[in-house]
Amino acid sequence: MCGIVGHVSTSLVNQQIYDSLLLLQHRGQDSTGIATAEGNTFHMVKLKGQVREGYRTRDMRNLLGNVGLGHVRYATSGSAKSEDEVQPFYVNAPYGLVLVHNGNLTNTRELTDELFNIDRRHLNSSSDTELLLNVLAHALQDQISGADLTPDELFDAVAEVHRRVEGSYAAITLVSGYGMLAFRDPFGIRPLVLGRRYDEAGREEWVVASESLVLDSGGYEVVRDVEPGEAIFITNAGRMYSRQCAEETTLAPCSFEYVYLARPDSTMSGISVYDTRLRMGEKLARKIERELDVSEIDVVMPIPDSARPAAMQLAQTLGIPYREGFYKNRYVGRTFIMPGQKARKKSVRQKLNALPSEFQGKNVLLVDDSIVRGTTSKEIVEMARWAGAKKVVFASAAPPVRYPHVYGINMPTRGELVASARTVEEVASVIGADALVYQDVDDLFAAITDGSNVTQLDLSCFTGEYVTGTVTPEYLAWLETAQTS
Numbered sequence: 001m002c003g004i005v006g007h008v009s010t011s012l013v014n015q016q017i018y019d020s021l022l023l024l025q026h027r028g029q030d031s032t033g034i035a036t037a038e039g040n041t042f043h044m045v046k047l048k049g050q051v052r053e054g055y056r057t058r059d060m061r062n063l064l065g066n067v068g069l070g071h072v073r074y075a076t077s078g079s080a081k082s083e084d085e086v087q088p089f090y091v092n093a094p095y096g097l098v099l100v101h102n103g104n105l106t107n108t109r110e111l112t113d114e115l116f117n118i119d120r121r122h123l124n125s126s127s128d129t130e131l132l133l134n135v136l137a138h139a140l141q142d143q144i145s146g147a148d149l150t151p152d153e154l155f156d157a158v159a160e161v162h163r164r165v166e167g168s169y170a171a172i173t174l175v176s177g178y179g180m181l182a183f184r185d186p187f188g189i190r191p192l193v194l195g196r197r198y199d200e201a202g203r204e205e206w207v208v209a210s211e212s213l214v215l216d217s218g219g220y221e222v223v224r225d226v227e228p229g230e231a232i233f234i235t236n237a238g239r240m241y242s243r244q245c246a247e248e249t250t251l252a253p254c255s256f257e258y259v260y261l262a263r264p265d266s267t268m269s270g271i272s273v274y275d276t277r278l279r280m281g282e283k284l285a286r287k288i289e290r291e292l293d294v295s296e297i298d299v300v301m302p303i304p305d306s307a308r309p310a311a312m313q314l315a316q317t318l319g320i321p322y323r324e325g326f327y328k329n330r331y332v333g334r335t336f337i338m339p340g341q342k343a344r345k346k347s348v349r350q351k352l353n354a355l356p357s358e359f360q361g362k363n364v365l366l367v368d369d370s371i372v373r374g375t376t377s378k379e380i381v382e383m384a385r386w387a388g389a390k391k392v393v394f395a396s397a398a399p400p401v402r403y404p405h406v407y408g409i410n411m412p413t414r415g416e417l418v419a420s421a422r423t424v425e426e427v428a429s430v431i432g433a434d435a436l437v438y439q440d441v442d443d444l445f446a447a448i449t450d451g452s453n454v455t456q457l458d459l460s461c462f463t464g465e466y467v468t469g470t471v472t473p474e475y476l477a478w479l480e481t482a483q484t485s
C-alpha cells in the first residue's frame with residue numbers, strides 16, 4: 001500500500017509535500033518521490049528508502065512551483081528494489097503528465113500487451129503504475145480536440161481508464177500547464193480524501209491525500225472523500241471541477257486499511273480508524289469470553305504498535321489489566337511492509353523487546369491486529385515464554401488471512417499465509433501459542449461499518465471473494481509465480 005498526496009497551493013509547495021509524505025510514511029517505506037510543476041516545467045526527485053533520510057536540502061530547493069504531488073511506495077507490483085519503479089512516473093505527451101498511484105492493477109498482462117502492440121507505447125519497467133499512466137495518456141491523447149484542454153476532456157479520459165483498467169487505483173496526476181487531476185477506481189478500494197484551506201488573502205488551497213491525518217495536520221478542512229469512480233480536477237489557479245466518470249460504482253473500501261494499514265487518527269469513508277479498532281477489540285473480547293476461561297488470564301498485552309487500540313478495549317471489556325510488556329524501538333519501521341522475509345524476521349527481534357517483570361509467572365493474552373505470515377506472532381510468543389510467561393494465549397483482531405490480497409497489499413501467495421491451509425489449532429501450534437482466537441468475519445465487518453453509510457467492504461484476504469469480480473483462479477496462479485520481491 002502506498003501513500004499519495006497532491007497539493008495545489010498559492011505559494012511554494014515543496015515543504016508541504018515533504019510534510020505530508022512524512023505523515024504517510026507508515027504506508028510505504030521502499031522509496032519516495034516528489035514532483036512539482038513550475039509553469040510548464042516539472043521538477044522531480046525520486047529516492048530509495050524513507051522520507052527523512054532521503055531528501056536533501058538541495059533536492060527540496062529545486063522542487064519549485066505551487067502545484068505538486070508526492071508518493072511513498074510499498075511495492076505490490078514489479079520489484080521493491082528497482083530504481084525504475086520509484087514513483088512518480090512521467091510521460092511527455094500529451095502535455096506532460098506525472099502520476100502517483102496507490103493500489104494494484106489486476107489486468108497488467110493484458111494492458112502490457114495492448115499498450116505495446118496496439119497503442120505503440122513504450123514501457124520501461126514492470127510497474128503497474130507505469131501502465132496506468134500510459135493508459136491515461138493514451139486516452140487523453142484521443143480526447144484532445146481544441147487548443148485548450150477542458151475538464152471534460154480529462155474526465156472522458158478517466159472514463160476510458162475505468163473501462164480498460166481492472167484492480168485498485170487511487171491516483172493523482174499533474175497535467176503540465178493545466179493543473180492536478182485525482183481519481184479513484186469504481187469500487188473505491190484505496191482511499192483518497194479531498195481537503196481545502198484558505199491562504200491569508202482568502203484564496204483556496206487544495207490537497208488530496210490517502211489519509212485525512214494529512215489534512216488535519218496541514219490545517220485543511222475535510223471537504224469529502226473522492227467518490228469511487230469520480231475524478232477531480234483542480235486548475236493551477238485553484239479552480240475545482242469534478243465529475244463521476246464510471247458507468248457503475250460500488251463503494252467497497254479495503255478492510256485491511258482499518259485493520260492495519262491506516263493510522264488510527266485517520267477517517268476514511270466517514271469511518272474513524274481508531275473507533276473501528278476499539279470496536280474490533282470489543283467484539284473480539286466477546287468471542288474470547290465464549291471460547292476461553294477468562295478468569296485464568298492475568299494480563300492483556302498489545303503487540304505494538306497497530307494492536308494498541310483493539311487490545312486496550314479488549315482488556316477493558318474483559319475487565320483484565322492492560323499492560324505493555326513489549327517495548328518497541330521506534331527507529332525500526334513497520335516490519336510487515338518490508339520487502340523480503342529475512343528482513344521482516346530480523347526486524348521483529350530488533351523492534352520489540354520483552355520486559356520480564358510483566359511476564360514472570362503470568363498467563364498472558366497477547367493481542368495483535370492481524371496474523372499474516374505469522375512472522376511477528378511466532379517470535380513474540382517465543383519472547384513471551386523466554387520472559388517467563390506461564391501460559392501464552394494469542395488473539396487476532398482480524399480473522400484468519402487465508403487468501404492473497406491483490407488490491408495493493410503485498411500478500412500475493414497462499415503459501416506465505418500461515419492460515420491459508422491450516423485450522424486455527426494448527427496455526428496456534430505453528431506460532432507456539434497455548435490457544436488462539438481469531439475475530440469472526442461478520443464481527444470485523446460490523447466493527448468497520450457500524451454507524452456508517454458503508455454497506456460493502458473488500459474482505460477478500462479473509463473470504464476469497466474479490467469485489468471487482470475480475471480476479472480469476474488463473475490470475476491468482478500466475479501471481480504466485482510473478483511475486484513481488
Ligand SMILES: O=P(O)(O)OC[C@H]1O[C@H](OP(=O)(O)OP(=O)(O)O)[C@H](O)[C@@H]1O
Nearest residue numbers: 305306334335336371372373374375376
Ligand atoms: O503475521 P505477520 O506477517 O508478521 O504480519 C502481521 C504483523 O505485521 C504488522 O506489524 P508491523 O510491525 O508491520 O507494524 P506495526 O508496528 O504498525 O504494528 C501487524 O501489525 C502484525 O503485527
Ligand SMILES: NC(=O)CC[C@H](N)C(=O)O
Nearest residue numbers: 001002075076077102103
Ligand atoms: N502499494 C501500492 O499502492 C503500490 C503501487 C504500485 N502497485 C507499485 O507497486 O508501485
Ligand SMILES: [Mg+2]
Nearest residue numbers: 303304305306
Ligand atoms: Mg504489528
